[in-house]
Amino acid sequence: MAQKGRAMADQPALIRVHPDDSVAVALRPIQAGEALELDGQTVSALDDIAQGHKLALRDHAAGDVVRKYGQSIGKAHAAIARGAHVHTHNLSTALAGELTYAAGTAHDGQAKPAVEATWHGYLREDGRAATRNEIWILPTVGCVGLTAEQVAREAQLRHADLIAAGRIDGIHAFSHPHGCSQLGDDLAGTRSVLAGLAANPNAAGVLILGLGCESNQIAELMALLPEAARSKLRSLSSQRAGDELAEAGALIDAMVQEAAKAERQPLPLSALVVGLKCGGSDGFSGLTANPLLGRFSETLANAGGTPVLTEIPEIFGAEQALLDRAKSQEIFAAAADLVNGFKRYYLDQGLPVSENPSPGNLAGGITTLEEKSLGAVQKAGHAALSAVIGYGQQTPLGGLSLLEAPGNDAISSTALAAAGATMVLFTTGRGTPLGFPVPTVKVASNHALAKAKPHWIDFDAAIALDEGQDVADKAFLNRLIAIASGERTAAEKSGQRAIAIWRRGVTL
Known part of the structure; x- marks a missing residue:
């Protein structure tokens, strides 16, 4: 249980997070010379201490462990007197490299009483719930990132009435500089994250906008999506299209009309x-x-x-x-x-x-x-x-x-x-x-x-x-x-x- 300390003016000045802590945190700026009370004891600040910074609750010799949250936060690399400011000038990390972790007894964490709470969201066909009902444009490659943003801006204007009425929550493009000049696991990471975004329930419809010659090919990206998410996807290769802006806009318009049919409904916290x-x-x-x-x-x-x-x-x-x-x-x-x-x-x-x-x-x-x-x-x-x-x-x-x-x-x-x-x-x-x-x-x-x-x-x-x-x-x-x-x-x-x-x- 965190314990608060007070200055002589009875204003909370310190908080100790855990009883085993050797430092306390300043709840407000503390001036050198202030007498501060914590746990029935008085400690005098030796330094000015900014809000959020630490004050030593006991003397530490060089090499001593400094504790906060009841755990080690490093070791003193210089002597620290009681009441002194504890920071980079006298505290250093004790972390090194990889560790062998001891397996504890598996358990279910800390049980808490059930909370009854209901929110209103969109229940998708695959059973997952969404907090928003949006259309997303995801470029496969940075070369068409600005094109995606242009398509989104123009579509937002065309469908401003549906957005204002709450039928859809927005049309957004998410540009990035990747998708080409990548190899192996690096390319696979780009592809999997874009596929994951496309599958997000908040996107009622998704346009995968490609260039055509990039490493991150549309077909390979779409193949990573769960089967249940593929029905909401449309794709367009800019190099193969005639007027890519017009064709992308038409695909967006059709997805908007479909998304506008969705209704929010009561859903449990579990969703x-x-x-x-x-x-x-x-x-x-x-x-x-x-x-x-x-x-x-x-x-x-x-x-x-x-x-x-x-x-x-x-x-x-x-x-x-x-x-x-x-x-x-x-x-x-x-x-x-x-x-x-x-x-x-x-x-x-x-x-x-x-x-x-x-x-x-x-x-x-x-x-x-x-x-x-x-x-x-x-x-x-x-x-x-x-x-x-x-x-x-x-x-x-x-x-x-x-x-x-x-x-x-x-x-x-x-x-x-x-x-x-x-x-x-x-x-x-x-x-x-x-x-x-x-x-x-x-x-x-x-x-x-x-x-x-x-x-x-x-x-x-x-x-x-x-x-x-x-x-x-x-x-x-x-x-x-x-x-x-x-x-x-x-x-x-x-x-x-x-x-x-x-x-x-x-x-x-």
């Missing part, structure tokens, strides 16, 4: 597939926003829904607790192999596995990758790990899945949509305007960001510190139900939609 993502994290992310997502993930999984966790490099240092929740030894082994495979990916390039955190993370108070990871994995709560899926693969329904993808915001969020997520819950402490193919719900970790960027942020998770977890959880669930039922996110309102594809191979 939701939700991607879990964090970006621009700060020292509050692991205190407010990520635990909020974790409690929702437990609720969703308990109801039979599907949370999907990714960003594999951002679980380094926190993976054992996740592995311990694997529902079988096979899932445990697959997850352990995925984590070690990512570490090998860095080591083979001559890079350390601990290159994270980013400059923004550091400015926000996160010092080491262990600290970042221990905050990040909280997005999955205590839900049992039910599946491990590769990049570009579809998630099975029901329970928590672990998806292969890097930490990069755009690449991992695109992979979540390609895996079948119809919403992405995106926590942030520093803020970002970018959205992705499916509704991207931005969750601020702190009040300052939520107040400064209301055109970026959909929910302020810091209310959990003021009003308690139960109030925050209820408000968050209501907000998600509204968005799943059609209320637009900040990113949707501002037209912020993009994809990014993970390119790992050589370029011809």
Whole structure:
């Protein structure tokens, strides 16, 4: 249970996340010399400490483990006095390379009372549910990316009345620079992610727009789609077409008319597939926003829904607790192999596995990758790990899945949509305007960001510190139900939609 400390003016100043922690987090800026009370004891701040940064609760000698979340977040590389600022000047990562993980006893995570919740979405022919009813244009190759965007803009204008009336939710093109000059697994990755996007339930109709001479041929891409998803696809080769704009427009018009017949209907929480993502994290992310997502993930999984966790490099240092929740030894082994495979990916390039955190993370108070990871994995709560899926693969329904993808915001969020997520819950402490193919719900970790960027942020998770977890959880669930039922996110309102594809191979 997190414990708050107060300054002499009785204003909360510190929070200790776990009783075993040797540091506390500043809830507001602290000045050197302030006397702060925590757990009935007084500690004097020796340094100025920014909001979200850490203060030492005991003396540490060089080499001592520093603890937060009840776990090691690294080792002191210099002596740290009680009351001192703990950051990069005196704390370093203890991460190295691959590990041999001990298989724990498989169990079903933490049980939670069932929550009755209904949202209104679109039930597709294959039995999957959608939060949006849209037409997507997916170029096979970067050469026709701008053409796809032009087709989408013109179609949006032609069908503005149906969009305004809510019969369809939009017509969108997702351009990218890939699809040619790629080989082997790299090309296969591009193809599988585009196929996964095409299969996403939020796309009622999909136009696969090709050039004609590219490596990523239309037929090979379409062959990867599940049989149930192929009926909603149309394709066009620009080199073979006469007027490709006119022909693409006609295909779009026919799909729009068909999509406009769909109606929202009441659906259970179990029908939701939700991607879990964090970006621009700060020292509050692991205190407010990520635990909020974790409690929702437990609720969703308990109801039979599907949370999907990714960003594999951002679980380094926190993976054992996740592995311990694997529902079988096979899932445990697959997850352990995925984590070690990512570490090998860095080591083979001559890079350390601990290159994270980013400059923004550091400015926000996160010092080491262990600290970042221990905050990040909280997005999955205590839900049992039910599946491990590769990049570009579809998630099975029901329970928590672990998806292969890097930490990069755009690449991992695109992979979540390609895996079948119809919403992405995106926590942030520093803020970002970018959205992705499916509704991207931005969750601020702190009040300052939520107040400064209301055109970026959909929910302020810091209310959990003021009003308690139960109030925050209820408000968050209501907000998600509204968005799943059609209320637009900040990113949707501002037209912020993009994809990014993970390119790992050589370029011809």
